[in-house]
Ligand SMILES: Nc1ncnc2c1ncn2[C@@H]1O[C@H](COP(=O)(O)OP(=O)(O)OP(=O)(O)O)[C@@H](O)[C@H]1O
Ligand SMILES: [Mg+2]
């Protein structure tokens with residue numbers, strides 16, 4: 001069944017397409033969308049896709065997400081496409097692109113890193129030093145975070 | 158670059174020119190009262206003798222005063238106050254904050270929270286920039302330069318912060334080669350190896366000793382070995398004595414961040430190779446120069 005038939009068309013907002021199947025909830029989580037914001041959010045999982053076989057799609061009505069907000073989902077959905085919809089038409093389409101820095105979202109694996117200390121005024125932050133395979137380096141302690149570690153951490157969410 | 162008001166978090170925040178200037182100030186036997194009326198906070202969340210005393214001495218020699226604490230007993234951290242809150246408090250009292258902490262990245266966090274400049278006096282197992290400055294300064298003075306020399310770095314290269322800081326610091330120069338001499342389980346992590354910009358190689362001490370211009374020795378702690386038998390087996394290969402040094406270049410110098418236990422035999426002290434006491438003494442002029450340059 002086509003996703004068009006599953007989810008109503010939106011007049012204005014953002015469609016995040018080509019999310020690897022099963023990752024839509026992680027995408028919402030990374031975006032910090034909980035549903036309590038008030039705007040309409042719909043999501044389809046495991047729909048047929050020519051490019052990916054199966055994919056997930058997230059649609060956010062009434063909000064145009066900026067690249068900055070959306071790019072961090074590249075950690076779990078590097079294939080995603082961002083479509084900005086105005087008046088029912090796609091007016092802008094861009095690929096997500098992993099930013100050079102990642103703040104929050106994942107933790108440092110070094111137990112002696114200050115970002116793992118409870119109750120301190122600090123959030124984990126990383127510099128991206130390789131995209132394929134993904135490799136991050138902690139800006140506080142210099143420890144590496146590998147792709148497998150990132151996926152493992154986000155799988156638990 | 159002016160250091161005034163700047164944080165000193167990693168040796169790599171400095172350029173060769175910056176260090177050169179610092180070294181020239183340190184060797185000019187300057188005296189002064191540049192810190193008159195200034196307060197230096199010595200926030201030692203982890204115990205230290207040498208580093209703390211040399212910062213105190215440097216402060217007093219420049220006419221400054223200091224406040225602070227050693228380890229966490231006797232402060233409200235023992236009562237559960239966070240590191241962040243302690244730093245904010247010191248920031249309100251002092252003109253510069255010197256931080257020693259067991260957590261990695263603690264100095265960077267302090268620098269984000271404090272208006273006053275923060276000097277990292279060792280955080281976690283990787284960074285100890287003022288020690289690296291002293292080490293480089295010792296080579297600079299004793300060998301009349303840092304480039305084109307063959308270095309041996311021996312000991313715990315995995316958890317030891319002095320060795321890691323020294324190796325990182327060498328990245329600012331052009332050593333001919335660095336030999337890394339460590340038991341397999343104490344070799345540096347790939348995070349460090351990836352950053353090395355000079356030719357380097359793992360090596361055996363006896364094999365490379367005749368080539369070395371500088372031998373940087375650090376302690377191998379027994380506690381680092383899961384198996385004590387393994388420690389007993391390897392420790393002999395990382396011990397320096399006068400007999401061994403017969404094979405070294407005449408002008409090869411030995412550095413050690415101290416304290417040493419038995420990795421350098423006492424009979425080495427009276428050889429011309431031993432420079433570790435000088436190195437320790439250089440801790441004061443280097444920290445004087447740094448404080449003079451950094452304190453706003
Ligand atoms: N008004 C709308 N409301 C909801 N979803 C929409 C709307 N317009 C487009 N979409 C969805 O946005 C995505 C991109 O739309 P588009 O028309 O560009 O499809 P496409 O040509 O298949 O694009 P692509 O080449 O990126 O796959 C599709 O999943 C589509 O179903
Ligand atoms: Mg399509």
Ligand SMILES: [Zn+2]
Pocket residue numbers: 108109110113114115138139140141142143262
């Ligand atoms: Zn870290």
